[in-house]
Amino acid sequence: MNYIAVDWGTSNFRAISVREGQVIRSVQDTCGVAKCERDALAEILRQQLLRLEEAWEPSLPVLLCGMIGSNIGLADAGYLTLPLSFSDLLGKGRVLNGILPNPLTLRPGISDPRVNEICRGEEMQLAGAIALTDAHTFAAVGTHSKWMTIDRQQQRVTGLRTLMTGELYQLVLNHSVVGKGLPPQVASASAFSEGVVVAQSVGAQHSDLVSELFRCRGRYIFGKLDPAFAASWLSGLLIGHEILCGHPINASVCFIGSQALLSLYQQASEVLGVSCSTLEAETALIAGLNEVFRHAG
Known part of the structure; x- marks a missing residue:
């Protein structure tokens, strides 16, 4: 090939x-x-x-x-x-x-x-992930995360759902009052996990994610969150919310993406108790296109 x-x-x-x-x-x-x-x-x-x-x-x-x-x-x-x-x-x-x-x-x-x-684009990553894993639920994560489900017995792709996690993160952080006046941001694993926990409580209480997005600002104004960690907290909130919305109950998910994003989705999954595996996007893409050539004979 x-x-x-x-x-x-x-x-x-x-x-x-x-x-x-x-x-x-x-x-x-x-x-x-x-x-x-x-x-x-x-x-x-x-x-x-x-x-x-x-x-x-x-x-x-x-x-x-x-x-x-x-x-x-x-x-x-x-x-x-x-x-x-x-x-x-x-x-x-x-x-x-x-x-x-x-x-x-x-x-x-x-x-x-x-x-x-x-x-x-992500459909070719899915084709590769189907060949490389035994998963039934996949999430190609990024600007617009694509959650896809398959039925291996019937050999069919059955579901597709988009969650605009990456774009929403950039919009809130860079183009809203939440991100105005923040100091240079520093990655914080603990702040990220705190954001994931808040996402979990939003889901459990059937609360409002839109309100929690603004409360990120309130948290650092009231000294409950280091302003330098606001981006990490916001990332945790949005990624946690995505996982809770996207994955079927009691199902394992295979995340596909860049190594940097995969580490965040792994961390969020651990906080939420979600079983997951990971696959780098390029590996999945090439495996998918290799499958195209095999299929063509």
């Missing part, structure tokens, strides 16, 4: 050269789809692939996933609708001709119109 994987989302770009199913070189950039003019996307892709140097060859298939396959990307690859068989998840994408000398394919996203949910 020799190919180039491109994970091109709203904010970031990543190209990965794969030989015999293993990563040999990768490049990253902040030229996310939303930051680029649509007419410039093809040229940006060409220039980024050249950064792979000897790991790029014009004969290598290029598989693209993420927002590059949306209506603001190179072309709209559409969505596959849940419930979705594993076979269809790994099926053919949209072939684009005339953009690169390489064979170029856009992977479709997945959707569940029953609950107005859509997802692009």
Whole structure:
């Protein structure tokens, strides 16, 4: 399995050269789809692939996933609708001709119109996680965390839910009164855990998360929280709330993401008593695309 994987989302770009199913070189950039003019996307892709140097060859298939396959990307690859068989998840994408000398394919996203949910990019991480683990519930965590459930007996993806944890964290911390006037922030494991515990009490009391977001400010104003730890407390509150909302009762969850985020989700899960495992996003993505090639025969 020799190919180039491109994970091109709203904010970031990543190209990965794969030989015999293993990563040999990768490049990253902040030229996310939303930051680029649509007419410039093809040229940006060409220039980024050249950064792979000897790991790029014009004969290598290029598989693209993420927002590059949306209506603001190179072309709209559409969505596959849940419930979705594993076979269809790994099926053919949209072939684009005339953009690169390489064979170029856009992977479709997945959707569940029953609950107005859509997802692009994380579906390939899910495909890899299905192959690498025995879990039934998965959460690809980040700006917009995607919680996905599967039925292994029926070989189907059955559920999709988005929780805007990362974006809400950034908005509250950087664009609301809660974050105004704070000193430089210092990571605090104890403040993070305190935030998780508050999220747990919000859920137990059927209380209001929106009120607790503002009370973060009240906590440091009244000296109950070190202002330098406000970001950690807020992160704990939101991640704790996400886990409580997203995971089925008594089920284990496999978190997929960056190592930094995975450590936070592990810590929150320990506080909440939730069984979990972790998988780095790139590992899951490459495993998923390898499965696409195996499926194609």
